[in-house]
Structure formats: C-alpha cells, structure tokens
Amino acid sequence: MTNHYIDFRNADVILNMGGNVAENHPVSFKWVQAARDRGAIFIHVDPRFTRTSTKADIFVRLRSGTDIAFLGGMIKYILDHNLYDEFYVKNYTNASFIVSPKYGFEEGLFSGYDSTKRAYDKSSWALEKDEQGIPKRDMTLQDPRSVFQLLKKHYARYTLEKVSQITGTPMADLEKVYKAYGSTGVPERAGTELYAMGWTQHTVGVQNIRAMSIIQTLLGNMGIAGGGVNALRGESNVQGSTDQALLFHILPGYLPAPRAQWATLADYNKTTPSTKDPRSVNWWRHRPKYMASFLKSTFGEKATKENDFGYSWIPKLDPTQDASWLNLFDEMYKGTFTGFFAWGMNPACSSANAGKVRQALTKLDWMVNVNVFDSETGSFWKGPGMDPKKIKTEVFQLPCAAFLEKEGSISNSGRWMQWRYKGANPPGEAKPDGDIMYEMFKKVRALYEKEKGVLPEPILNLKWDYETHGHFDIHTVAKEINGYDLATGKLVPNFVALKDDGTTSCGNWLYSASYTEAGNMAARRKKTDPTGLALYPEWAWCWPLNRRIIYNRASVDLDGKPRDPKRSLLKWDADGKKWIGDVPDNAVPPMGTTGAYPFIMKPDGVASLFGPGLADGPFPEHYEPLECPIEKNLMSNQRINPVIKIFEGGPDKFASCDPKYPFVCTTYRVTEHWQTGVLTRWLPWLIEAEPQVFCEMSLELAKLRGIKNGDRVIVETHRGKLEAVAMVTPRLKPFNIAGQTIHQIGVPWHFGWLHPKDGGESANLLTPTIGDPNTMIPESKAFMANVRKLTAAPAKKTAKS
Amino acid sequence: MAMKITRRTFLKISGATAAGTVMSGLGFDLSPAEVYAQELRIKGAKETTSICCYCSVGCGIIVHADSKGKVINTEGDPDHPINEGALCAKGASSYQIAVNSNRLQKARYRAPYSTAWKEVSWEWALNKIAANIKKSRDASFMEKNAQGQVVNRTNGIASVGSAALDNEECWLYQKFLRALGIIYIEHQARI
Numbered sequence: 001m002t003n004h005y006i007d008f009r010n011a012d013v014i015l016n017m018g019g020n021v022a023e024n025h026p027v028s029f030k031w032v033q034a035a036r037d038r039g040a041i042f043i044h045v046d047p048r049f050t051r052t053s054t055k056a057d058i059f060v061r062l063r064s065g066t067d068i069a070f071l072g073g074m075i076k077y078i079l080d081h082n083l084y085d086e087f088y089v090k091n092y093t094n095a096s097f098i099v100s101p102k103y104g105f106e107e108g109l110f111s112g113y114d115s116t117k118r119a120y121d122k123s124s125w126a127l128e129k130d131e132q133g134i135p136k137r138d139m140t141l142q143d144p145r146s147v148f149q150l151l152k153k154h155y156a157r158y159t160l161e162k163v164s165q166i167t168g169t170p171m172a173d174l175e176k177v178y179k180a181y182g183s184t185g186v187p188e189r190a191g192t193e194l195y196a197m198g199w200t201q202h203t204v205g206v207q208n209i210r211a212m213s214i215i216q217t218l219l220g221n222m223g224i225a226g227g228g229v230n231a232l233r234g235e236s237n238v239q240g241s242t243d244q245a246l247l248f249h250i251l252p253g254y255l256p257a258p259r260a261q262w263a264t265l266a267d268y269n270k271t272t273p274s275t276k277d278p279r280s281v282n283w284w285r286h287r288p289k290y291m292a293s294f295l296k297s298t299f300g301e302k303a304t305k306e307n308d309f310g311y312s313w314i315p316k317l318d319p320t321q322d323a324s325w326l327n328l329f330d331e332m333y334k335g336t337f338t339g340f341f342a343w344g345m346n347p348a349c350s351s352a353n354a355g356k357v358r359q360a361l362t363k364l365d366w367m368v369n370v371n372v373f374d375s376e377t378g379s380f381w382k383g384p385g386m387d388p389k390k391i392k393t394e395v396f397q398l399p400c401a402a403f404l405e406k407e408g409s410i411s412n413s414g415r416w417m418q419w420r421y422k423g424a425n426p427p428g429e430a431k432p433d434g435d436i437m438y439e440m441f442k443k444v445r446a447l448y449e450k451e452k453g454v455l456p457e458p459i460l461n462l463k464w465d466y467e468t469h470g471h472f473d474i475h476t477v478a479k480e481i482n483g484y485d486l487a488t489g490k491l492v493p494n495f496v497a498l499k500d501d502g503t504t505s506c507g508n509w510l511y512s513a514s515y516t517e518a519g520n521m522a523a524r525r526k527k528t529d530p531t532g533l534a535l536y537p538e539w540a541w542c543w544p545l546n547r548r549i550i551y552n553r554a555s556v557d558l559d560g561k562p563r564d565p566k567r568s569l570l571k572w573d574a575d576g577k578k579w580i581g582d583v584p585d586n587a588v589p590p591m592g593t594t595g596a597y598p599f600i601m602k603p604d605g606v607a608s609l610f611g612p613g614l615a616d617g618p619f620p621e622h623y624e625p626l627e628c629p630i631e632k633n634l635m636s637n638q639r640i641n642p643v644i645k646i647f648e649g650g651p652d653k654f655a656s657c658d659p660k661y662p663f664v665c666t667t668y669r670v671t672e673h674w675q676t677g678v679l680t681r682w683l684p685w686l687i688e689a690e691p692q693v694f695c696e697m698s699l700e701l702a703k704l705r706g707i708k709n710g711d712r713v714i715v716e717t718h719r720g721k722l723e724a725v726a727m728v729t730p731r732l733k734p735f736n737i738a739g740q741t742i743h744q745i746g747v748p749w750h751f752g753w754l755h756p757k758d759g760g761e762s763a764n765l766l767t768p769t770i771g772d773p774n775t776m777i778p779e780s781k782a783f784m785a786n787v788r789k790l791t792a793a794p795a796k797k798t799a800k801s
Numbered sequence: 802m803a804m805k806i807t808r809r810t811f812l813k814i815s816g817a818t819a820a821g822t823v824m825s826g827l828g829f830d831l832s833p834a835e836v837y838a839q840e841l842r843i844k845g846a847k848e849t850t851s852i853c854c855y856c857s858v859g860c861g862i863i864v865h866a867d868s869k870g871k872v873i874n875t876e877g878d879p880d881h882p883i884n885e886g887a888l889c890a891k892g893a894s895s896y897q898i899a900v901n902s903n904r905l906q907k908a909r910y911r912a913p914y915s916t917a918w919k920e921v922s923w924e925w926a927l928n929k930i931a932a933n934i935k936k937s938r939d940a941s942f943m944e945k946n947a948q949g950q951v952v953n954r955t956n957g958i959a960s961v962g963s964a965a966l967d968n969e970e971c972w973l974y975q976k977f978l979r980a981l982g983i984i985y986i987e988h989q990a991r992i
Binding site: 005006024025026027028030201232233234235236237238239240241242243244245246247248251252257260261263298312313314315316317318321323324325328331332336337338339340341342343344345347350351352365366368370371372373374381382388389390391392393394395396397398399400402403404405406408409410411412413414416417418420421422423424425427428429430431432433434437438439440441443444446447448451453454455458459462466474477478480481507508511525527534536539671672673674675679680682683684685686689755775776777778780 | 847850854856865869880882887889890892899901909911913914929932935942946950953956957960962967968975976977978980982986992
C-alpha cells in the first residue's frame with residue numbers, strides 16, 4: 001500500500017475492484033464505512049455480488065479477466081471529459097515527456113515484438129533525452145509524441161461500446177462508475193483504490209495495477225491522504241516476508257538478487273539506477289551502501305573490502321533465469337531437486353495446478369515441512385491417488401509455535417511494523433520457527449566444520465550469533481536488521497547513516513530506524529495524531545523512515561502548500577525551512593524553490609503514465625485470459641498476452657472455447673477461512689461456520705444444467721475436478737459478451753482432502769500453470785470450467801483425485 | 802438471521818462459546834453478574850498484546866494466559882487504532898489456534914515407502930535433516946555455469962515459505978537459505 005488502512009476514511013470516493021474488502025479484510029471495512037458516514041461514495045466492481053456489494057453505493061459486474069478493458073475505458077472517459085488534474089499531470093508525471101519516434105502500437109502488439117522469443121526488444125519504448133541526458137519535455141502536452149498524446153491515442157479505442165462488449169458491463173453502469181471516480185480529479189477530492197488477488201492473479205496482473213496507477217496519477221490521487229493504490233494483501237506478514245526477500249529475484253529491501261554476469265560487487269553496483277537530472281532525487285542511487293551493509297550483516301567480520309564483503313559467496317542466478325514459483329514446481333516435477341523445504345506453506349493446495357505439485361512432491365528425496373497443524377503438503381504421500389509404498393520421499397514434519405506463542409514483528413499492508421509478545425507457551429515440543437531454523441543451521445555448520453564439503457566458506461563464515469545467555473534471541477535479529485555503526489557498536493538511527501565502505505552493517509535498509517538506540521519502535525503504542533489524518537506516527541513503526549503515506553510531497557503545490565487544505569498531509573515551513581506533517585518523501589525544499597520532484601524512487605522523479613520497464617508494454621492493453629470464452633479478442637488480433645510463458649505437456653493442459661469447458665470460473669475466499677485452510681479448517685468454530693467447498697452459480701445456469709441449490713456437483717477443468725455443493729444464487733448473473741451469453745461460476749479455495757473428511761478438495765486442482773509475464777503470479781481468477789450435477793450417490797473417497 | 806435472541810438464549814450462546822469476544826461483539830449491556838463471571842475467567846491472568854495472524858489488516862489482539870502459560874482467552878484490543886477492539890470471525894477464533902488438540906506437538910518422520918508417521922526427537926530430526934542438506938548441497942553445488950561464470954549455487958534444493966513467519970524469522974530464513982547457496986526461494990507473495 002502507498003497509504004494505510006485507517007486512511008480509507010479520508011477518501012471521497014473508494015473503488016474496490018479486484019477484491020472483496022468486507023469479506024476478506026473485514027475489520028478494515030469499518031474505515032470504508034467511516035468514509036461513507038462522511039458522505040463518500042463507495043464503488044464495488046466485481047464478477048460476483050458479495051457482502052462488499054451490499055454496502056456499495058454503486059455495484060457493477062464485469063467478466064473475470066477484463067479489468068484492463070474496464071479501466072482503459074475509464075482513462076478515455078477522464079481524458080475526453082477533461083477530468084484530470086492538469087497541474088499534477090504536468091508537474092508530477094511523465095505526461096510531458098517525449099517518446100522515441102520508433103515507438104509504435106499496432107493490432108495488440110507494441111513495437112519491438114519478437115514472436116519466436118515471445119518477448120519485446122524494449123529499446124523503441126525509450127524516452128528522449130537532451131544533450132545533457134535530461135528527459136525532453138513539452139509542457140503544453142501537445143507534441144504528438146508526448147506521453148500525454150500517446151496515452152490519448154492508445155485509449156481512444158476503449159469506447160463505451162467496445163468496453164461493454166468485452167466486460168459484459170452495461171454502458172450505463174460503466175458511465176456511472178467513470179463519472180463518480182472521475183470526480184476526484186480536483187485537489188479538494190480524494191479517491192482511493194483497494195485491490196487484492198482479483199487483480200494480481202491474471203496473465204495481465206501487473207498491467208491491471210498499472211492501469212489504475214495511470215488513473216490515480218491522472219486524477220492527482222497519489223501521495224495524498226485518502227488516495228493511493230492500495231494492495232490489500234492476503235497474509236498477516238506477506239508484506240514483511242516480501243520486504244525480507246523470501247523471493248528468488250531480490251535480496252532484503254528490494255536489492256536485486258545477484259546474477260552471473262555481475263561477477264564482482266563493482267559489476268553489481270554498475271546496475272545502480274542513475275539520472276542526469278539534478279531535480280530528480282533518485283533515491284536508489286544509494287543502493288551500493290545498502291548492499292555493502294547487507295553483506296556485512298550476512299558475513300560479519302569475514303566480509304572485508306579485500307574479499308568484496310563476501311559478494312562471491314551469495315548464490316548467483318543465470319543472466320535471465322526465472323526461479324519463481326511456477327518454474328520451481330515445474331523443475332521439481334522434472335526431478336531437478338532432491339531436497340525441499342515447505343516452511344509454513346501448503347503448496348499441495350495453494351499452488352495453481354495443485355495436482356501437478358502433488359506429483360512433483362513424489363520426486364523428492366526429502367522434504368522438511370514446518371507448520372502449526374498437519375497439511376495436505378506434509379501428508380501428501382497418503383493423499384488421494386497416492387500409494388505410499390511407491391513414494392520415496394522422506395518427510396520431516398516439525399511442529400512450530402503459533403503467532404501468540406512467540407515474540408517478533410509483522411508488517412501489515414499499510415507497512416506498519418507491529419511487535420507481538422509471547423502470550424503463552426507452545427504445546428508439547430513445538431518451538432518458534434526462529435529457534436528451529438537457528439538450531440538447524442548450527443547442525444549444518446557443525447557438519448561442514450567436521451567433514452568439510454563443497455565451498456564451505458558461505459556456511460562457515462556466516463554471521464550466526466543471535467543468542468543471549470545461550471538462547472536464540474529474536475531481538476538480536478531485529479537489531480541486525482536495523483543495522484549498526486561498526487566503529488561505535490551502536491545501532492544506526494536510520495539508513496541515511498549507512499556506508500558502502502564496510503563500516504556499517506544493515507540486514508535490510510528499508511527497516512533501518514525500526515530498532516534504534518531509542519528502543520524498539522515497532523512496540524510503540526502511543527496514539528498521538530498531530531495531523532488529524534490518523535497517521536498515528538507514534539503507534540508502532542512504518543517503513544520507510546516511519547513515513548505513513550508514500551510520495552507525500554505530491555500533495556503540495558510548487559511552494560510547498562497543501563493543495564487540499566482540508567487534508568493537510570504536509571506543508572513547508574518557509575521560516576523554519578522544514579516540512580510539517582508526515583515524514584516528507586524526502587526532506588528537500590519545495591519544487592518551486594530549489595527542490596526536487598516528488599517520486600523519489602523513480603529515476604526521472606515523476607510518476608510514469610508511460611512505463612517503459614515492463615515485459616508486456618508501456619501502456620496496459622486488454623488481452624483475454626489464457627483460457628477464455630471467446631474466439632477473438634474484441635480489442636485486437638492478439639488474443640492472449642503475447643509474452644506469457646506457456647507451460648505445455650504432461651499435467652499442463654489448457655483450452656479456450658472448448659465446448660467441454662464452457663463457463664468462466666474464478667476462485668475466491670470466504671470470511672471464515674484463510675488461504676488453504678491450514679490455520680482455519682482445524683478450528684471447530686470456523687469449520688462449523690463454513691464446512692465444505694461449494695460452487696456458486698446463477699439461477700440461469702442452474703436451470704440450464706438442471707441443478708438445484710444444495711445438489712452435489714462436479715466442477716472440472718482440463719487439469720482436474722472436484723465435488724462441491726451447488727450454491728445457486730442471484731449473486732451471480734450471466735454476462736452478455738458481444739451478443740453471446742456467458743456464464744460465470746466461482747469456487748472458494750480453502751479446502752483439502754486431509755481435514756475435515758467431507759470438506760472437499762482444493763480449488764487449485766482446477767487452475768492452470770500460467771503466470772503474469774512480469775511477476776509470474778498464476779492466473780487463478782479466470783479460467784474455463786464445466787459444472788454438472790452429480791447423478792450417482794456421493795462418491796466414496798477413493799484413490800482418485 | 803431471523804432468530805430472536807432473548808437474554809436467556811444469549812447466555813446460552815455466550816456460555817457455549819466461552820469467548821468474551823462473542824459477548825462484546827453482540828453489543829449487549831452486561832449485567833453485573835455476567836461481568837463478574839467474565840472477570841473471574843481472566844482474573845490473575847497474564848495479559849499480552851499481539852497482532853492477528855490471518856489477513857494483512859494488522860488488528861490488535863489481547864491474549865490472556867494462566868500461570869502455566871496456557872491461553873484462556875483472546876479478544877480484540879480496544880486500544881488498537883485499526884480495529885478498536887473489533888475482530889472478524891477468524892481473529893475472534895484465534896483462541897482455538899492455541900487451545901486445540903489437533904496441534905502438531907512432536908517432530909514426526911515418514912521414512913521412504915512408509916505408510917505411517919513416526920514420532921521422533923528434535924535432536925534426531927535435526928541431525929538427519931542437516932545430513933540431508935549437506936548431501937543434497939554437495940551433490941548439486943555448481944561453482945560455474947555453462948558460460949564459465951561463477952555462480953556458487955545449490956541447484957538441488959528449493960524452498961517455499963513463509964508469510965506466516967515474523968519479519969525477523971523471514972530475514973533469518975533467507976540468510977540460512979542463501980548461505981546454503983539456494984536460489985529457488987519462493988513463498989506466498991508469488992501466488
């Protein structure tokens with residue numbers, strides 16, 4: 001999130017699209033309601049009518065997987081009706097920048113496409129620079145090659161008629177949403193967007209969010225109270241686990257993971273973002289300091305200037321290697337791995353094409369599974385279709401403490417890092433995860449000390465001294481993450497103190513300032529609110545630097561005055577020469593004086609209406625999902641995203657417009673369960689409330705298929721099938737897609753064969769192995785399925801999935 | 802729900818669930834007798850604050866534990882600025898995560914081709930896991946790739962997890978994995 005949960009209350013228009021805030025983030029909905037109490041308009045756009053829709057001032061439906069068409073229509077509407085914030089667009093975005101004359105777009109493809117590689121050569125998408133290397137600009141926005149004019153041209157095709165044909169949303173509904181949301185393009189009105197996996201789990205996931213970012217910057221809604229693009233993430237610490245880099249492509253604090261072509265630290269540092277524009281802060285220019293400090297926190301005294309601070313001991317990816325989730329399980333399926341950790345995860349139910357994952361687990365020599373309860377992953381070897389006597393995989397299942405049985409911090413979607421205390425003892429021999437990994441590594445190190453082995457240096461030289469009085473101490477890790485001045489041994493006050501010469505250490509620069517000589521900032525509980533905007537600067541701590549709203553200098557004019565005095569997030573005190581309000585992003589003077597552009601993490605310093613960095617184009621373009629109900633993309637001849645990686649063969653099957661699978665299917669969550677259900681299916685109160693998997697369908701589809709509410713049905717796709725209870729409801733309705741009736745169904749994904757016995761299977765047995773080309777997040781929200789009534793008596797659980 | 806809740810049925814509900822959150826959630830004005838009953842249950846209990854483990858809103862939870870370190874009550878933290886004491890169905894049930902006979906309590910091992918779990922000691926499990934790690938690492942370690950570039954990585958081990966870990970544990974876990982040379986490091990954020 002650029003903003004935070006309580007900030008919803010500061011908005012005038014709230015759009016929840018790609019999510020179901022009332023059911024999946026229930027308590028945060030009180031802040032949506034608080035905004036409505038102030039007169040705000042709440043809009044819900046979704047394939048299904050949910051409990052969120054019941055509270056919406058405007059609810060409209062769209063077919064799963066057509067969000068870019070919907071949002072592209074909104075961009076056109078905003079431009080056609082001059083609803084954009086002209087000051088903001090000119091000063092704080094790249095609207096005035098000039099794009100290379102080589103740039104082009106035709107029939108769904110941007111310039112530079114190579115169909116054999118299924119990839120773009122992005123050089124023609126470059127922004128033009130003058131002889132000093134500073135981007136060329138036309139502040140009148142009239143140049144035909146200006147970003148603004150290209151944006152207009154690109155979305156001119158997204159007419160109400162066309163969008164309506166693609167999305168199935170009536171034109172009047174589209175206009176209602178566009179008009180209401182477009183009303184926030186003035187400084188005195190704020191609009192915010194709340195999304196979740198309804199936007200990310202698509203082959204155009206990143207571009208869904210880019211489309212909304214374009215809208216938010218056109219309307220001047222970024223960097224203001226009540227604004228932003230806000231990801232309502234699914235897990236309590238998925239923000240923190242991302243920040244701490246439990247992902248193949250990054251090191252903590254979003255430093256790029258080293259690759260083979262960067263042989264030395266100097267090579268690595270050559271990739272540091274740079275700018276020639278003196279008015280761009282380009283904060284990433286400090287990256288070498290953060291990398292050196294990270295290496296010092298990793299190898300301690302063994303990291304020296306002479307050995308590149310141990311850079312060579314950090315594993316390197318091949319130059320273009322993608323080791324993300326879908327590829328990981330594809331490699332496991334092929335037998336690449338002998339060992340595997342499933343630590344606090346249940347991929348046998350959570351992964352797209354879960355049937356493939358379950359097969360992949362049989363190819364391992366060993367697996368370590370750490371969890372609070374047993375899961376379909378830990379016990380995969382005795383699951384449906386498995387014969388344990390034929391499965392070689394050795395499985396270790398280790399019991400860990402639950403959240404209330406250990407101490408440490410987690411970061412919510414609003415980037416608030418909050419401390420938890422140990423409230424009770426874990427049961428039996430269960431231990432906190434930190435203790436388990438700490439002891440496990442000591443065992444590995446002891447083996448390398450004793451027996452040697454291949455390249456033992458990274459293991460033997462690792463700084464692994466997080467003990468107090470002989471026991472693992474989480475506070476020592478929290479301090480390591482914050483960082484030290486190694487000369488004085490004192491905790492650094494924040495990342496500004498970090499150096500690239502090995503005199504400082506810091507586990508994650510973004511979290512520097514969280515645990516200082518003044519104490520553990522995440523544990524603070526003071527509710528002061530000096531701005532009156534509910535920033536609560538002394539409640540817990542927030543990255544970066546306790547800044548509660550990111551890019552907040554975009555909320556002021558060139559003299560540093562709040563553009564909306566009612567929501568004064570930040571103002572420049574000319575006499576005191578300082579900013580008052582939120583922690584400024586960052587502390588340079590206002591732009592009208594000697595200051596710098598507000599978007600400090602972008603090399604150009606401004607928001608990108610034109611985004612030349614992504615794999616699939618500088619502007620979002622509508623493509624159909626991998627599996628879709630129509631033969632032709634009504635927007636162009638390019639049916640699916642042209643750069644997605646296609647997995648084919650073996651368990652990877654897919655089909656479009658196959659009469660065997662005529663219905664659009666989506667997966668979703670219910671309030672009473674969480675993810676694959678490992679932490680909810682074992683709780684009697686929750687399983688009583690939502691005991692089994694169901695398939696939600698419209699009255700019209702039920703009639704068509706002779707299904708009654710409560711009947712048992714089979715839902716199936718090319719990958720797999722499951723039994724479910726039919727939930728026949730007017731909450732779903734058929735869509736009119738270019739004159740054709742298209743039905744949509746939905747299945748929650750919280751269940752699995754292990755428990756409860758009659759609860760049903762994972763909806764991910766149905767979903768395809770396909771991902772977004774930028775992130776490789778699977779497309780679990782739009783695929784094709786069939787549903788039919790189960791005529792025989794309920795099938796007994798047999799060895800068949 | 803059409804069910805009319807009388808005071809009598811209300812007391813039955815609250816008695817059956819034994820959770821203070823249910824009472825406060827219904828918004829009734831409790832009579833002195835019930836207040837006394839609630840006080841008794843958490844009297845002398847150790848009170849700590851925590852943050853809910855489910856979605857990413859970050860609601861505050863108060864945990865009450867008895868002198869033996871056993872949870873006796875969990876409820877929404879009224880001082881927390883985000884949830885102001887409220888919890889959803891999941892958060893309000895977090896008591897049952899702690900007090901639950903289905904919890905894993907001992908390390909378990911499933912041998913190759915075996916049809917059953919066997920309980921094992923931590924010492925035994927960790928020793929065997931460490932030996933497995935070393936064997937897989939040493940067998941699959943690649944110092945240089947096909948182009949002759951130094952990569953120093955372990956191709957034969959992968960990891961997924963976890964957004965359910967604390968920040969400090971996540972950081973420590975990535976340190977552990979990267980020290981082993983593992984590059985296939987993924988978790989919930991990708992899916």
